[in-house]
Amino acid sequence: MAKITTECECSVPIHEAKECFQCGIPITGKPLQYTVDGKKENFCCFGCYLIYKTTGVRGEESTAVAFLGKFGFGYFFAMLVFMLSTYMYGAHLTPDDPEAQAFVGFIKYVILILATPVMLLLGVPILRNAFSGGRINLNTDTLIVLGSFSAYFLSVYSVFTDKPSVYFETATMILVLMTFGRYIETSSRAKASNFMKELLKLSPQKAVVIRDGKETEVNIEEIKVGDTVKIIPGEKIPADGVVVEGQGHVDESLLTGETKPVLKKVGDELYTGTTNIDGAFKIKVNKPSEDWTLNRFIQIMKEIRATKAPINRIADTIAYYFLPVIVTIAISAGIYWYLQDGFEKALIVFMSVLLISCPCAFSIGAPLALWIGLGEAMREGIIIKGADILEKLSSVRTVFFDKTGTITDRNLQVSHVKALNENIIKLACCLERNSEHPVGKSIVSYCVQRGLTEDCKVEDFKVHFGYGIEGIVDGKKIYVGSKNYMRKLGFGIPEEVAQIDRKAEENGEIPVFIAVEDRVAGIVVLTQSIRKEAPKVFDVLKKLKIKVGVLTGDTPYFAKVIKEKLGIKDVRAGLMPQDKLKAIDEEKKKGRVVAMVGDGINDAPALIRADIGIAMGCGTDLTRESANISLLSDDLRKVPLAVLLAKKVRKVIYTNMFWAFIYNIIGIGLAVSGKLTPIFAALAMVLSSAFVIANSIRVKNW
Known part of the structure; x- marks a missing residue:
């Protein structure tokens, strides 16, 4: 005997987290396996295999x-x-015409x-989904099956027993309308996921x-780690690797959002999917294909689409x-109408209630708007790692920025x-090569421009968040960091270095100290400028x-400059990492x-502690697990842009839910009556x- 269960399609456990080769959705239950190009692939049902064999097109579009x-x-x-x-x-108009009645009897067949x-x-296919796995799944397909097949089998019975209750047109039109509705839903989901398909291309x-x-x-699948790949001008980069020969410009706008071509030479890294503009390169593949930047990007997209926002779970x-x-x-x-008007009226009401209340609009109202919203964010270079993050972003009330x-x-x-000798700057540069902090990268860039670089052996490299870095360079213990770091280490600061430090602070500059073994031996002062888009960004957030x-x-000192130029009242300076966590x-x-x-590196603890961590400049580093949202470029305008998009998605979802709720109340009332x-x-x-689909598409007009 079939077991009756009350579960919707989304609540069925996923078997080994496998995806259907054809439609790409997670497979519920045990997958069906068919041979494709000599390799066994997993399919969620025979229908998907049939679609692949007849169309040759994969995914929701097929x-x-x-x-x-x-x-x-x-x-x-x-x-x-x-x-x-x-x-x-219309035959009842001629009840006395035997030829007409005979013809009607023939027409029934x-x-x-x-x-x-x-x-x-x-x-x-709908019947199979409603009665699968030896059980009756009480889902939306069950409602459709009960309505259409009840009308069909009653009509078959009526034809063979010469009864008047023939409803073949009802049975067939129900299924035709349901199929058309699912075509609209599926094509909308396909359009919502087009960005990921574009990435694959x-x-x-x-x-x-x-x-x-x-x-x-x-x-591409045959490329292995250690292979040397040749790339000519105009070609797409086929794999992540280090340049071993050649020089030229590469368009990395896909990953970084920056339209300006980047000059690449020996020792630099090239990334999958970027475009070689004018260089002839040979690169050595340095990582397996699953870790290539573009493939990692696509994997993140799949993980994002698998998430559900709280409002989606509520639905x-x-x-x-x-x-x-x-x-x-x-x-x-x-039962009521059977007692009032007989079986025929009861069946009509029964089918009407089932069909009008089929919660298709309610089921797609939240996920479709979220898919479209996530897709639009991706197009803007904003990687929101989950539908739940997008929903939470719409409710953000405080945004803290690192400087x-x-x-x-x-x-x-x-x-x-200022240093005791040039070699100290070289040692500091060797140590900073291991750092991802903007200060470290700026020091390395300075040294490269002035030829103050050399090959050094760096050991025991450590990062002290909020203070600086340390390591053994060519056998010498080197420390690079802030004044507080030097104090923490117990190092005294020579007067000539202290004078430079005081002047840097007065000018709002960044002093970085270099210590060798147990004493301060140099200082590097860096100037900084506020991003030109910053004033407009903060104005929008305030609005x-x-x-x-x-x-x-x-x-x-520089905190005061920020207050004056950007009009921000809450600027807290001189903070350690734990102080930032306390503020959050x-x-x-x-x-x-x-x-x-x-920036997703030195701010990792704060990004994790916040409800939403937003990391900037993640174009070629999509593995920053500390951030919920990754901005591919350094454009600060993406922050309010993401908030505006999230608010638009939330508004659309609530409109969809309201419509579906009102629609069901009115519709069920009419059907029952x-x-x-x-x-x-x-x-x-x-x-x-x-209506829900059209309303969800409004997300694109944010």
């Missing part, structure tokens, strides 16, 4: 094409059924023959690999309990250098009624959703889904 084809076939036969049924219903393939093609399918001195063209929960309630209402209404590399330009300029603050470990916790205790914006026919109930359900 599913949409299949739904459209089924709709066309079903619509043709259903219209014939509808027209013949109209003639049959013709209609049965025309309706049956529609039920088989459109109805059986960015990687070339072939590459020229040099093995044993010979150039061989291979598929799923409501649908979970909504379905058994509707079945109960439908049965109760059917260096965030509201100031990432590239700092060295204005003054959105979001509190803005700056948390920095820098001196109070204080805001969270007030019940405010807090976001922290930083017997004022709605099954065909109009099915049509109303399709129109409701169309």
